[in-house]
Amino acid sequence: MSPSLIRRLDLRHDDTQDLPRAPLDVARALDVVAPLCDDVRDRGEVAVLDYGERFDGVRPTSLRVAREHLVDALAGLDPAIRAALEVSIARLRVTCEAELESTVVTTVAEGATVERRIVPMSRVGLYVPGGLAPLVSSVVMNTVPAQVAGVGSIALATPPQAEFGGLPHPTILAACELLGIEEVYAAGGAQAVAMLAHGTLATGGDVRPVDLVTGPGNIYVAAAKRHLRGTVAIDSEAGPTEIAVVADDTADAAFVAADLISQSEHDPNAASVLITASEDLAAAVESELARQVPRARHHERITTSLAGPQSAIVLVRDLDHAVEVADAYAAEHLEIQTADSAAVAARITNAGAIFVGGFTPVSLGDYAAGSNHVLPTAGCACHSSGLSVRAFVKNVHVVTYTEAALREVGHHVVALAEAEDLPSHGAAVSARTGAPARAGEST
Ligand SMILES: NC(=O)c1ccc[n+]([C@@H]2O[C@H](COP(=O)([O-])OP(=O)(O)OC[C@H]3O[C@@H](n4cnc5c(N)ncnc54)[C@H](O)[C@@H]3O)[C@@H](O)[C@H]2O)c1
Ligand SMILES: N[C@H](CO)Cc1c[nH]c[nH+]1
Ligand SMILES: [Zn+2]
Numbered sequence: 001m002s003p004s005l006i007r008r009l010d011l012r013h014d015d016t017q018d019l020p021r022a023p024l025d026v027a028r029a030l031d032v033v034a035p036l037c038d039d040v041r042d043r044g045e046v047a048v049l050d051y052g053e054r055f056d057g058v059r060p061t062s063l064r065v066a067r068e069h070l071v072d073a074l075a076g077l078d079p080a081i082r083a084a085l086e087v088s089i090a091r092l093r094v095t096c097e098a099e100l101e102s103t104v105v106t107t108v109a110e111g112a113t114v115e116r117r118i119v120p121m122s123r124v125g126l127y128v129p130g131g132l133a134p135l136v137s138s139v140v141m142n143t144v145p146a147q148v149a150g151v152g153s154i155a156l157a158t159p160p161q162a163e164f165g166g167l168p169h170p171t172i173l174a175a176c177e178l179l180g181i182e183e184v185y186a187a188g189g190a191q192a193v194a195m196l197a198h199g200t201l202a203t204g205g206d207v208r209p210v211d212l213v214t215g216p217g218n219i220y221v222a223a224a225k226r227h228l229r230g231t232v233a234i235d236s237e238a239g240p241t242e243i244a245v246v247a248d249d250t251a252d253a254a255f256v257a258a259d260l261i262s263q264s265e266h267d268p269n270a271a272s273v274l275i276t277a278s279e280d281l282a283a284a285v286e287s288e289l290a291r292q293v294p295r296a297r298h299h300e301r302i303t304t305s306l307a308g309p310q311s312a313i314v315l316v317r318d319l320d321h322a323v324e325v326a327d328a329y330a331a332e333h334l335e336i337q338t339a340d341s342a343a344v345a346a347r348i349t350n351a352g353a354i355f356v357g358g359f360t361p362v363s364l365g366d367y368a369a370g371s372n373h374v375l376p377t378a379g380c381a382c383h384s385s386g387l388s389v390r391a392f393v394k395n396v397h398v399v400t401y402t403e404a405a406l407r408e409v410g411h412h413v414v415a416l417a418e419a420e421d422l423p424s425h426g427a428a429v430s431a432r433t434g435a436p437a438r439a440g441e442s443t
Contacts, residue, residue: 044203060166111402125196127215134169149392159188190224257288
């Protein structure tokens with residue numbers, strides 16, 4: 001029998017072993033990315049073009065893509081792809097509209113209100129991957145929530161393609177035009193994220209800085225987002241793709257293998273993990289991988305991804321143990337293919353998105369489920385969320401008190417200010433309410 005394409009990790013008797021993770025993680029990639037981002041801050045568009053030439057093998061004549069290229073790309077778009085994009089956009093828009101929170105005004109006492117105002121980000125930068133594959137669907141996943149949130153100004157960056165003379169891939173340009181995105185840059189990787197975050201006005205260029213950078217990308221893109229967080233807001237570290245599948249004997253091994261392969265197709269650094277208590281299923285999935293992988297167009301990078309230390313078939317004691325391991329792993333995508341998938345899914349705390357049952361593959365969510373495919377990776381799902389309208393808005397409390405309402409609560413403010421040895425805080429209230437000043441107050 002030929003050796004398995006994926007290793008086994010047996011946690012049944014020893015679950016102190018490390019969970020599968022890629023050796024090239026964000027922390028390591030920062031060594032490359034931090035100086036690169038600083039260089040873009042200092043040298044602006046010339047640096048962006050230099051790195052494009054080095055990493056993408058082409059130097060665009062202009063970083064900003066002229067509108068005519070967007071219009072031409074949409075005119076030349078295959079109608080079947082346009083129809084699919086329209087469905088993808090429509091489904092995601094429905095979800096985003098339903099999830100957009102509205103302003104809430106709370107009356108906490110008579111004459112005292114706290115309004116939570118929802119304010120869209122003024123200007124955002126969207127990143128769309130285009131190194132190994134032109135992820136046109138990421139144009140949709142970034143843009144639709146930004147537009148539903150009401151963002152005023154949107155810039156989008158995606159790598160230049162040597163094949164298209166330094167322009168981004170035409171299908172990506174077509175999707176931009178379809179969605180009305182006019183400010184598109186032929187810039188990829190960390191240099192694109194740095195360009196959006198810092199802008200290039202200070203170095204003589206035309207790119208205005210953004211307030212938020214969102215979108216998926218490879219490990220260098222994820223590292224750039226970590227490095228620049230603070231200069232800008234980010235959605236999450238949405239790096240190399242991961243899939244974990246919790247499955248039992250009821251799962252279809254051919255489906256499970258197809259789903260592992262589908263996400264390994266993204267990147268040699270992508271991670272595919274099956275978590276199961278069933279040795280029979282583990283063996284059947286290994287056979288299916290051996291059958292399906294050689295037939296896949298991108299079998300080389302799939303093989304690298306499956307063989308890497310980031311991928312494994314993890315053997316666990318039972319379903320409870322499977323849930324525990326899935327939560328500890330905190331996968332970007334978690335599929336549940338068990339006898340009662342919904343009940344198992346309800347027990348999961350940490351995952352970017354959960355795909356429930358045998359007929360909800362991750363690929364559906366990648367394109368047309370109505371969910372967002374920009375999701376936290378490398379364990380970040382324990383603290384970060386997938387992209388949604390919430391990333392594109394801020395909450396601002398608007399506080400309004402009448403004089404009577406301030407008088408009613410003022411003495412409590414004074415008491416707490418005293419407790420913190422900050423009497424001038426209390427004095428700012430006493431000055432209005434006429435309450436007696438305490439020692440050390442100035443009114
Ligand atoms: N987590 C998510 O939500 C999600 C969604 C979709 C895709 N993805 C991931 O996005 C990634 C897409 O990766 P990609 O490479 O195809 O496209 P990409 O656009 O993310 O990255 C390409 C860029 O990487 C830069 N680069 C390449 N090698 C480099 C190096 N050695 N040093 C510095 N920079 C370098 C180049 O500038 C290039 O423009 C995949 O890893 C995929 O799994 C993640
Ligand atoms: N699986 C990716 C998220 O990690 C999204 C994607 C785009 N195109 C295909 N798949
Ligand atoms: Zn995918």
